[in-house]
Amino acid sequence: MTSKLSHILKDAKSGDHVADRIREYDRRYGGAARGGPDERKTDYRHFENTYYDLVTDFYEYGWGRSFHFAPRVTKESFAASLARHEHYMAHRLGLQPGMVAVDLGCGVGGPAIEIARFSGACIVGVNDNEYQLKRAEKQTEAENLSHLVHYLKCDFMNVEAPDNRFDAAFSIEATVHAPDKAGVYGEAFRLLKPGTCFAAYEYCMTDRYDTEDPYHRRLKADMEYGGCLPDIPRPREIDDALRQVGFELLDARDLAAEAPPGIPWYRPLTGSGLSFASFRSSAVGRRLTHGSLWLLERLRVVPRGSSHVASLLNLAAASIGEAGRLGIFTPMYFIHARKPD
Ligand SMILES: C[S@@+](CC[C@H](N)C(=O)[O-])C[C@H]1O[C@@H](n2cnc3c(N)ncnc32)[C@H](O)[C@@H]1O
Numbered sequence: 001m002t003s004k005l006s007h008i009l010k011d012a013k014s015g016d017h018v019a020d021r022i023r024e025y026d027r028r029y030g031g032a033a034r035g036g037p038d039e040r041k042t043d044y045r046h047f048e049n050t051y052y053d054l055v056t057d058f059y060e061y062g063w064g065r066s067f068h069f070a071p072r073v074t075k076e077s078f079a080a081s082l083a084r085h086e087h088y089m090a091h092r093l094g095l096q097p098g099m100v101a102v103d104l105g106c107g108v109g110g111p112a113i114e115i116a117r118f119s120g121a122c123i124v125g126v127n128d129n130e131y132q133l134k135r136a137e138k139q140t141e142a143e144n145l146s147h148l149v150h151y152l153k154c155d156f157m158n159v160e161a162p163d164n165r166f167d168a169a170f171s172i173e174a175t176v177h178a179p180d181k182a183g184v185y186g187e188a189f190r191l192l193k194p195g196t197c198f199a200a201y202e203y204c205m206t207d208r209y210d211t212e213d214p215y216h217r218r219l220k221a222d223m224e225y226g227g228c229l230p231d232i233p234r235p236r237e238i239d240d241a242l243r244q245v246g247f248e249l250l251d252a253r254d255l256a257a258e259a260p261p262g263i264p265w266y267r268p269l270t271g272s273g274l275s276f277a278s279f280r281s282s283a284v285g286r287r288l289t290h291g292s293l294w295l296l297e298r299l300r301v302v303p304r305g306s307s308h309v310a311s312l313l314n315l316a317a318a319s320i321g322e323a324g325r326l327g328i329f330t331p332m333y334f335i336h337a338r339k340p341d
Helices: 017-029 037-042 044-062 078-093 110-119 130-142 181-191 214-227 235-244 283-298 306-326
Strands: 100-104 122-127 149-153 166-172 192-205 248-254 329-338
Touching: 017 037, 017 044, 017 306, 037 044, 044 130, 044 283, 044 306, 078 110, 078 166, 078 192, 078 329, 100 110, 100 181, 110 122, 110 130, 110 149, 122 130, 130 149, 166 181, 181 192, 181 235, 192 235, 214 306, 214 329, 235 248, 235 329, 283 306, 306 329
Parallel strands: 100 122, 100 166, 122 149, 166 192
Antiparallel strands: 192 329, 248 329
């Protein structure tokens, strides 16, 4: 385990770089009350890039190469549940060989690789984070899928591709980072050929979220600060923004609320590690990681600031897990929308 942890935050993120950047993240976007959405929106590219430069190695270490949640049926492995959630997206969009789809906010390429292999469609992953794209390109090459999966380094609010270029567009737990929902949906709309569809798994505060409840408000603020999110919306805001840019809304529902009996999406964050695969993301696994990093930091094996980054992610994991358990938050509000002919 120690040797794996020592890979965290290596390469360019050495010396005091990590400590300086995590302090800057705290100062600008955290604060006593975890800050508000204003600076996170005006400064969103810096906000996201600082965050993902710092946390990507941890995400890969604790979760794998698909940075999203999934409902899981009993006896299904964690990896199989993530893949099934990705296959569902491909299925709903009718992806097949010959089609070209854009993945807005593609992470380190896990879903793009899986969806390309499953469907045979060509996937263009858009991401603003250079470090993640390097990881994505490496993994795509290792999977011999470079002929089907390509990447574009740009802001999904301003994608460097012509109008009416794609046969489908999707996004998995990424557009919540957008400073303005209509902005990113407007880009999806512009990029799609008329008559084709966009689908996404969105983060939302559900109807059970009570703005008058200080505990609910605290959890929302911790999720936003720990997860680099400007302001988690309500489902209604998502539906309205889609219609505002011209989409016809075909389907919109919380897949978490409809999940078959089994292991809830948030369990890997709240349990004590149901299996070896989910141990690292569990509360006990996270504490062990944090403690090991603290020690490795003092031994100068990992850069200063590494355990601070782990604490930020622990806060995100604990608040997301608790908000999931209370049913006030979902990471899988599924939307399926069509650009009219
Ligand atoms: C939680 S991760 C999900 C990644 C991927 N969809 C997955 O499921 O593995 C969110 C992703 O959105 C990307 N992202 C955030 N803001 C972005 C922006 N303005 N433009 C492009 N990508 C962005 C991040 O870099 C990150 O890769």
